[in-house]
Amino acid sequence: MIRKLTGEDNGKVMDFLSDEPSINLFIIGDIEAFGYDTSFQELWGEFTEDGTLIAVFLRFHNSFIPYAKGSFSVHQFAEIMKLYSDRPVLSGKAAIVEQFERAAGLSLGRKQQTFFAECRTTDHLGSTDLLVEKAAISDVDRIIQLRSTIDEFVVNENAHEMLIQAMESGTGRTFYTEEDGTMTACASTAAENSMSAMVVGVCTHKNYRRKGHATAVMQKLFKDVLEEGRILCLFYDNPDAGRIYKRLGFKEIGMWTMYR
Structure with a gap:
């Protein structure tokens, strides 16, 4: 029933x-x-x-x-x-939603598969000497600006409002690094609930890559969430990104499929 x-x-x-x-x-x-x-x-x-x-x-x-x-x-x-x-x-979850492919008369969009991973421990996070700050609403424009410079990102037209809403409602947070007034890297959570949080928007300014900035913001963000007793989750389809996440304690728990 x-x-x-x-x-x-x-x-x-x-x-x-x-x-x-x-x-x-x-x-x-x-x-x-x-x-x-x-x-x-x-x-x-x-x-x-x-x-x-x-x-x-x-x-x-x-x-x-x-x-x-x-x-x-x-x-x-x-x-x-x-x-x-x-x-x-x-x-x-891929094994569940892919069953809908055989449903008669259901028009599904383009299929996208990603790895789904979670982290439950701070044991592999390490530490950094870089100064990492928690973003406030006054930093939202800079976060959007940094994300808009990343070729792989498609910035939602409502991203500004969505970031502010996440900060105000406690369903998302962002940490960042900066040098000489330039935001050099940031990482965020979204869809936070009482049990878990999704990692999104991990990015580094093109002029500051391979200097540990992204790792530093992830270390700070991940520790902040995990110490509250929540599980961290993320999607990825880039093998290089996957290796970084695994070094920080993430483990693959399955595949996530989307049709849109």
Whole structure:
């Protein structure tokens, strides 16, 4: 049986999701931030006859994330997606979302696969002699400017507002280094919740690369989050970046697939 979830289901839902808090970072964060009863966010659950929850399905605007620990009703969830969008954005654990490729009549966008990694310990972080600062709202313009110089980055047109919102709501933070008034590197979190946080926006000014700036900001950011008892998560598809993250204590826990 599939039905809409409500606040009364929250305890059961969080218990279900907490078995894989990193993989479920976005679902947990959106529930904590917006609950079960808004115009832009809805959640469905699939239950067995005895009331056991076996799947959760999140809609956030036109984006959808499913989570299950075993078999679930792929085609019924696909029908829900079709009610909201002709071309929905679908993402999640690869083994789960790739099952939707066989759903009849569901138009999925371009497929993108990335490695999903998590870090639970500060043991491998090391230290730095560089001065690392925590960014304030007054630094947002400089963060956006630095990101806009990175060829690999596509800066969202709403990035300025999104960064301010993350800082004000406590769902994101940024650390940076600078020299002679120039921001040389920065790293941020996003989608922070009570269990985990996503690492985003790691970048170094082109004139300051290979000098340890990115490593320094990551060391500071990672330690700050981990010492609060949260798990750090990130996506990557660049092998060179993957080697750096692994040296800092990250371990691959699976693949994340997105269709958009």
